[in-house]
Amino acid sequence: MTASASVWTISHGELFLRLVLAVLMGGAVGIEREWHNHAAGFRTHILVCLGSTTIMLLSIYGFSQFVNETNVRIDPARIAAQVVSGIGFIGAGAILRNGSVISGLTTAASIWVVAAIGLCIGAGFEYAAYCCTALLLVSLLVLNKWEKYVMRNRRNQELTIQARNTPSALGQIVTTLVEEGLQIVKVKTVHDSANTKRDAEDASFLHMHFVLAVPHPTKLMMALERIRALEFVLGIESQVRSLDIGDRAIHPVQEARGKA
Template identity: 50%
Template sequence: MSSVWTIPYWETAYRLFMAVLLGGLIGWERERDAHPAGFRTHILVCLGSALIMLISIYGFSEFMKEENVRADPARLAAQVVSGIGFLGAGTILRHGLTVSGLTTAASLWVVAGIGLAVGAGYMFGAVLTTILALVSLELLNRLEKILVRRHRLKKIVVSVRDEPGKLGEIASLLGRMGASIRKVTIDEGDLEDDWLNISFTIRLSEEISTTQILEEVRRVTGVKEVRSG
């Protein structure tokens, strides 16, 4: 069995550079949209996973010569799969009523798997997984936006004075006008600021337009600005 001392240097370098390339491709997609974990984070996760897999396969071959010693290359790899959950959890953020970062956490988990595959020399699986991940993150994201527009989902952002009951007052107004609220995000800004930015994702009926919604919300007492997101 090969060891870290006998495996060719070019083979080690090839696998580690492939981990940087494949992890960087997915990280670049996350970086462009300013997600919590971007280009460098994905590269480091993939690179580290590949190195751990190399050590797991080739790092302990010298001990295999002893009696009653069994090799299990999957043991270190299993720790990567479970340990990546801690890093992924750090990318999941909660803003008001909205939770974001789940897709980025999933991409980190996939990148860790890609790194393990590269470290094991399974390049076909690693490259194909990278392609499929990019398709899921990029093309399906565009498809989702198209479907959102088709179903008349609109986003409006309301800058309102931080007073009790304002969120409920605006939500009630939207309901009376026939708009169905799908998601609400609250940006509190600075603690000393008296204003809140509330984002509503709403589904409009055929009888009402976004312009009508904006005009009615502007009339609410305490509203400073309303815009379509």
């Protein structure tokens, strides 16, 4: 085989080494996703990186016997280019939507980047693959903790309150939250008719869902103490969230207190 055609060939040892490298780099990213219990984890990232590497190897070296054919034009990027668009189908499977709450975007992006790493490995561009893997791990591990630290006081707080449906219930709770310096981002109320003998004398219950911008945790605690002391409040459930609560089912409130 001529020297000009040698660029279209690869030894079995080099091919195997690139496939192993794809497994290691894809697994390094996947183990981080698996550790944090995300939808696409260790094996998924390995398979994506390994598959992208194999497709790139096929695209470059799989048709070397046709290089010297006069009517054949070899394009090593033609098959591999389909990975860039095709990987979106797998990434979409990692994205979950619950009402207006969307999760899994980071995992979907990591799958897309792992596919790019696999293409680099298959093309013999290992330096770019090393750098990309290192930066990806820094983004997922280090920057994730840094983001949580910086945004710790700017996260939205979800608050669910169950109360007896009185005319002034919502107004008193809103007033209490505002007086304590909490900004109401979103509020949603749901009426629930009484269905037990103990609460048969009540016309209905009122479930109030708030998304609050909390400048400091102590302000929220003070507001909760004041709200808990209101006679019509039956229970409170709070949970830290960074996204909108959207339209989702109401869970039983915690810290519930029974009233005859």
